[in-house]
Amino acid sequence: MTYLEKLNPWCIIRLLPNMQNQVVARFRRRSDAEAHLQVLRRLIPNVSFTLIFNVVLEQQDLTALK
Numbered sequence: 001m002t003y004l005e006k007l008n009p010w011c012i013i014r015l016l017p018n019m020q021n022q023v024v025a026r027f028r029r030r031s032d033a034e035a036h037l038q039v040l041r042r043l044i045p046n047v048s049f050t051l052i053f054n055v056v057l058e059q060q061d062l063t064a065l066k
Contacts, residue, residue: 009055012037015048024049 008026010033015021024040027033030053037051 005054006056009053011052011054012040013050013052015050026054 005026008028010027010030012024012027012033013021014024025033025036027036030051033051037049040047040049
């Protein structure tokens with residue numbers, strides 16, 4: 001995960017067949033992500049989108065948890 005992606009943890013995900021997904025956009029604030037999600041749902045009503053908070057733990061964080 002790049003530094004820019006870490007700064008923008010809120011993701012709009014497009015749900016695809018066969019349990020696949022695609023990140024459509026990333027945001028710093030949940031309110032921005034929700035507003036963009038509403039626009040996408042109005043513009044493309046036949047596509048499934050969802051909003052997630054994407055947190056990735058660094059390797060050093062994982063070893064500290066053990």
